[in-house]
Amino acid sequence: MLDSSTVAIRPFNDSIYKNDSAFIYEEMPLQTETWWDRMWRKFWKFIDLLFSTKGGKQFFKWGLPAIALCVLGFFVYKFTGANKSGFFSKNGDTAFAYQIDEENIHELDFKTAIDKAIANANYRLAVRLLYLQTLKQLTDRGLIDWRINKTNAIYVQELAGNEQQTSFIQLTNYFDRVWYGETTITNEQFHDVQQSFIQFQQQIQS
Known part of the structure; x- marks a missing residue:
């Protein structure tokens, strides 16, 4: 069955949207990439490329833990005063060759x-x-x-x-x-x- 009703055409009133802040969109200016951003982008790209290789994966698995242990050992050595305890020495001494304990x-x-x-x-x-x-x-x-x-x-x-x-x-x-x-x-x-x-x-x- 055909629809024979009359359609009323109303003009589009865009002033409603122009005056409503919710419908006002400003174009965001393009941000320029700084040398700092470029450096880090290249750095992480290099890291991603490095660890995607077989050698890089082996280094990530074994090399990084070894480096971390060395760094940890260095800080333990420095901050516990082991270099002053007599078990180690500078100036070429094998310093205190005795382990002085209570006995x-x-x-x-x-x-x-x-x-x-x-x-x-x-x-x-x-x-x-x-x-x-x-x-x-x-x-x-x-x-x-x-x-x-x-x-x-x-x-x-x-x-x-x-x-x-x-x-x-x-x-x-x-x-x-x-x-x-x-x-x-x-x-x-x-x-x-x-x-x-x-x-x-x-x-x-x-």
Whole structure:
């Protein structure tokens, strides 16, 4: 059945849309690519190309974890102070060849070890041995309680009220500068400080 109704044609009134902000669209200006954007685009394109190859996939699988472990090991080494603990050393020492722990500090032959360090002109090591020998003697006299996890500052505090505390502070400061600060000392300088250690040890033994 045919539709014979009359269709009323109304003109299109575009003013309604021109005045309504919801229907106003502005063309977005094209953004110019900077050299920084181009550099990163090329970089990531290179990375994508690199790891799409067989060699790149092998490197991603084995090389990156190895590098990550090396970086982690470096930071652990630096921030735990392992380079100052005596197991490693600069200046060509194999530094403290002894693992000083709570058992063998009382068994170590300090005289032999000190004499050997002096004969090798390893005065940093000799100072460390003299300091550890002093800690052992202080412990033997009951003046401090030596423990592997204690700091030198704690030993100084444990001597509070003792007439030897001031002398011990001076020896501790010297040891810290030589061992941790890696101060270079001459033969003459070492023998001066060695006498200070000997005098202090004689005083606490008397």
